[in-house]
Amino acid sequence: MSTQALVDDDPDLLVTGGKLLALVTAFLPVTGFLVRWISFGANPSTSGAADTLAWSAPITQLAATGLPSVATALLIVIVVGLSDRIARLPPHQPGSKWQLVAAPAFFLGLVGFIVATSAWPYAILSLLGVLCGFGVGLWGRRLRRRGLRLTYRHGWLLALPIMVVGSALIGLEGTPAGTTSAEFTFVTGSHIVDGRYLHLGEGGASVFLQSCRGRPALDAVGQTTVLSETGIVADAQQSPSVIGMLLQGKSGFAGYQRSC
Numbered sequence: 001m002s003t004q005a006l007v008d009d010d011p012d013l014l015v016t017g018g019k020l021l022a023l024v025t026a027f028l029p030v031t032g033f034l035v036r037w038i039s040f041g042a043n044p045s046t047s048g049a050a051d052t053l054a055w056s057a058p059i060t061q062l063a064a065t066g067l068p069s070v071a072t073a074l075l076i077v078i079v080v081g082l083s084d085r086i087a088r089l090p091p092h093q094p095g096s097k098w099q100l101v102a103a104p105a106f107f108l109g110l111v112g113f114i115v116a117t118s119a120w121p122y123a124i125l126s127l128l129g130v131l132c133g134f135g136v137g138l139w140g141r142r143l144r145r146r147g148l149r150l151t152y153r154h155g156w157l158l159a160l161p162i163m164v165v166g167s168a169l170i171g172l173e174g175t176p177a178g179t180t181s182a183e184f185t186f187v188t189g190s191h192i193v194d195g196r197y198l199h200l201g202e203g204g205a206s207v208f209l210q211s212c213r214g215r216p217a218l219d220a221v222g223q224t225t226v227l228s229e230t231g232i233v234a235d236a237q238q239s240p241s242v243i244g245m246l247l248q249g250k251s252g253f254a255g256y257q258r259s260c
Contacts, residue, residue: 024070029059031066031167038171042255045216046200049208056201056208061178069166072125076132076162077155119239120252121169128165132158172254174238181212181260182232190225198260199229212260233260 037054040046046053057065115123135158140150178201185194197209197219206220240250 024074027070027073027163028063028066031069031163032057032062032064033066034164034167035065035069035171036062036176038168039174039176039256040200042172043257045210045258046218046256049218052203053201053208056203057176057178065177066167068170069163072129072166073159073163076129076136076159079133079136079155116243117241119173120242120245121173121239123242125166125169128162132162172239174253175256175259179256180232180234182229184209184229185227186221186225187227190221192219192221192225196231196260198258199232210258212258216258 033054036057037050040053041050055062114126118126136150136155139154139158143149143154180199181196182199183195184197186192192209196212198212200208200210200218202208202223205223207223207226209219209221210216211219239252239254240248244250245252
C-alpha cells in the first residue's frame with residue numbers, strides 16, 4: 001500500500017486511523033519474524049536454522065512478538081500527525097521561563113529513567129525514539145520554511161527504519177516470547193531420548209527442540225513422535241538493564257540463550 005494514500009489536505013481521522021490499523025496488522029507478523037530471526041541467528045547453536053525457527057510460531061505469537069517495534073513506529077507516525085495539527089492551531093502566548101525549563105527537564109528525566117532501567121537493547125531503542133522526535137521537529141521547521149507541512153507520509157518515512165532497527169534490537173534482547181521448557185517423552189524406537197528440552201517452535205509436522213543437557217543440538221522431530229509434554233515452564237531470559245550491567249556487574253548478552 002502506498003504511503004501516499006495516507007496523505008490528505010484535511011484527513012478524516014476515522015479513515016486515517018483505519019488505514020493505519022490495516023498497515024499495523026500487516027506489519028505485526030513480519031516484524032515478529034524479524035525479531036525471532038535476529039534472536040535465533042545471534043546464537044551459534046541455532047543460527048543455522050534461524051530462518052526455519054523464525055517462522056515456526058503461530059501467527060498470533062508472531063504478532064505479539066512484533067508488537068513493540070510496530071508500536072514504536074506507529075507512535076512516531078502519530079507524533080507527526082499531531083505535530084501537523086498543532087502547527088495549524090492559532091498562535092499562543094509563550095509560557096513563563098519556569099514552564100520552558102520544567103517541561104524539557106521532566107522529559108529528559110523520564111527518558112533517562114527509561115534508558116537506565118530498561119534492558120540494553122530497549123535503552124538504545126528509547127534513545128533512537130528521542131532522536132526521531134528531534135528529527136521530526138527539525139524536518140517540520142524545514143518544511144514550513146518552504147511553505148509545506150508534515151504529513152503522515154513523512155511519518156512513515158521515519159517510522160519504517162525505526163521498525164526494522166527496533167525489531168533487530170528486540171531480537172538481541174534475549175529469548176523470544178513463547179519459548180518453553182518441558183519434560184518430553186517419545187515413542188519407542190525414536191532417535192531422540194526422553195528428557196527436558198526447550199520447545200523452540202513448530203513447523204508443518206515437525207517440532208523443534210533443543211536439549212537442556214549436553215551439547216545444545218537442535219532436533220526436529222515429528223509431532224507424532226512426541227508422546228507427552230509435561231512440566232511446561234515459560235523460558236524468556238532477557239538481557240540485564242543498563243543499571244544492572246554498570247552497578248551490579250551483570251553480563252550482557254545478545255539473542256537467544258539456552259537457560260534450562
